[in-house]
Every structure is written in structure tokens, then in C-alpha cells.
Amino acid sequence: MAELKVTSWNPFTGCTKISSACKNCYAESLALKLNRWGTSGYDNKFVFTVHENRITDAPPLKRRKPTLYFINNMSDSFHEHVTDETLDRILEIVEKCHWHNFYMLTKRSGRMRAYFRNRLVPANLWLGVTVENKKYGLTRLRDLQAIRTYNKHICCEPLLEDLGNIDLTGVRLVVGGGESSQNARRTSLAWVESLRDQCEQYKAHFYWKSWGTYDQDGTRKGNGKSGCLVNGMEYKSFPIEIMPGLSSKTLPLFT
Ligand code: SF4
Numbered sequence: 001m002a003e004l005k006v007t008s009w010n011p012f013t014g015c016t017k018i019s020s021a022c023k024n025c026y027a028e029s030l031a032l033k034l035n036r037w038g039t040s041g042y043d044n045k046f047v048f049t050v051h052e053n054r055i056t057d058a059p060p061l062k063r064r065k066p067t068l069y070f071i072n073n074m075s076d077s078f079h080e081h082v083t084d085e086t087l088d089r090i091l092e093i094v095e096k097c098h099w100h101n102f103y104m105l106t107k108r109s110g111r112m113r114a115y116f117r118n119r120l121v122p123a124n125l126w127l128g129v130t131v132e133n134k135k136y137g138l139t140r141l142r143d144l145q146a147i148r149t150y151n152k153h154i155c156c157e158p159l160l161e162d163l164g165n166i167d168l169t170g171v172r173l174v175v176g177g178g179e180s181s182q183n184a185r186r187t188s189l190a191w192v193e194s195l196r197d198q199c200e201q202y203k204a205h206f207y208w209k210s211w212g213t214y215d216q217d218g219t220r221k222g223n224g225k226s227g228c229l230v231n232g233m234e235y236k237s238f239p240i241e242i243m244p245g246l247s248s249k250t251l252p253l254f255t
Pocket of ligand 1: 014015017018019021022025026027028073074075076085107
């Protein structure tokens with residue numbers, strides 16, 4: 001089965017924790033590591049920073065091969081310290097690079113909703129919100145659903161509780177996963193099965209990335225060692241058009 005192959009483009013780095021999913025933020029630990037190694041762009045450690053050179057000289061503009069870009073996987077694109085004007089410049093690049101697909105994932109859905117109130121979402125941009133639990137995730141889901149655009153996804157990673165019956169109207173892709181970290185919280189098999197079944201009901205693609213540190217039975221296996229099988233089945237379904245250039249031989253199944 002095909003896997004989503006994602007390239008990151010980080011005009012912003014650094015962030016501020018805002019909800020339960022942020023507790024063991026991978027971007028924070030990676031940014032601190034990159035700072036220790038002296039990697040360029042991480043002098044400010046995990047303090048929110050806009051990198052002008054990564055906008056004026058944006059890598060997607062130069063790359064001719066159609067690619068799926070995750071915009072700001074080391075930050076949050078709708079962080080309170082970014083201006084609408086800076087976001088406009090990012091969106092201009094997305095529109096210009098019509099041969100790529102891009103996605104943004106935010107925990108600041110209110111800001112995203114307000115930003116797009118008077119703006120059109122480019123057709124090659126997938127908008128997404130994190131839904132790790134009911135407390136934070138359900139409001140974000142409603143904000144996402146209120147935006148006028150076709151390509152919407154949610155990310156339930158780390159999945160921290162049973163989401164119950166959720167309204168997935170308009171959501172085309174649900175990505176999920178357990179937590180990978182020294183202090184990882186466990187994800188239960190029943191929560192994943194419920195999410196998978198609801199995706200089927202709503203005809204949304206379900207892509208289960210991995211279990212993270214604990215496997216589906218709750219056994220601690222270590223980071224990246226728990227695999228992705230749910231009762232022996234792999235769920236890696238995604239809308240074909242999100243992956244530019246995917247060959248017909250590797251078409252994802254609608255599972
Ligand atoms: S919003 Fe994302 S990048 Fe920011 S602290 Fe939370 S998990 Fe980390």
C-alpha cells in the first residue's frame with residue numbers, strides 16, 4: 001500500500017503550547033536538538049520566528065517535481081505572532097506553485113477560520129486541524145467545517161481519548177496515530193476502531209500512521225517499534241490527488 005510522502009517547508013519555526021496534544025511536542029524537542037547541533041534557523045530554539053529568506057527564496061518555487069509539502073511542521077501557521085500579511089505571502093506562493101500540493105495543520109482553528117473569512121483557499125491547499133480529544137478537537141473541527149473549501153483533513157495524533165460520535169461532514173481525510181515519546185500517553189484500540197468505523201460511514205479516507213510507543217494492546221515497545229497494524233490490517237487510505245505524481249500501480253485502497 002502506498003504511503004504519504006511529505007516534504008516540509010518551514011517559513012516559521014518555534015511555537016507556544018496551547019492544548020493537550022502539545023505536551024510532548026516533537027517540534028520542540030527537535031528544535032532544541034537542532035539548536036544544540038548549530039543547525040541554521042534554530043538560533044532562537046523554540047521561540048516563534050518568521051524566516052524571511054524561506055519566504056523570498058521558497059524551495060517549492062524552485063522544485064519542478066510535483067511534491068506534497070507540509071507548511072510549518074516545526075511551528076503552527078496560525079500562531080498569534082504571525083501577521084495576516086505574512087500569511088498572504090505564503091498563500092501567494094502556494095497559488096503560484098500549482099503543480100504541488102500543500103497542507104497546513106493547526107491547533108489555532110479560530111484564527112484560521114477568521115483569516116479565510118474573506119479569502120479564497122487555493123485548490124492545491126489542504127486545510128487541517130488537530131483533534132486529539134473532545135475538549136479541544138471538536139471546536140476545531142467545527143471551525144474547519146465552516147471554511148469554504150473542499151480539501152479538508154483532521155489529524156488525530158496523538159489520539160488521547162475516545163472521540164465518541166463525531167460529525168465528519170466535509171472531512172476528506174482523517175490521519176491518526178499514537179504518541180511517540182519517552183513520556184507517551186497510551187492510545188486504546190477501541191478508540192481507533194471507532195474512528196475507523198466512522199470514517200467508513202462518512203466516506204472519509206482513514207490513514208493510521210503508527211501506534212507510537214505503545215502497541216494496540218498497551219505494551220510499551222519503544223518509539224517507532226509498535227507498527228501501524230490495527231487488528232492485523234493496515235489502514236493507509238488517502239485521496240489520490242493529494243500525492244502529485246503517484247503512479248497508478250500504487251493507488252491507495254479505499255479501506
Ligand atoms: S501547536 Fe504544534 S508545534 Fe505548537 S507547541 Fe503545539 S504541538 Fe508543538
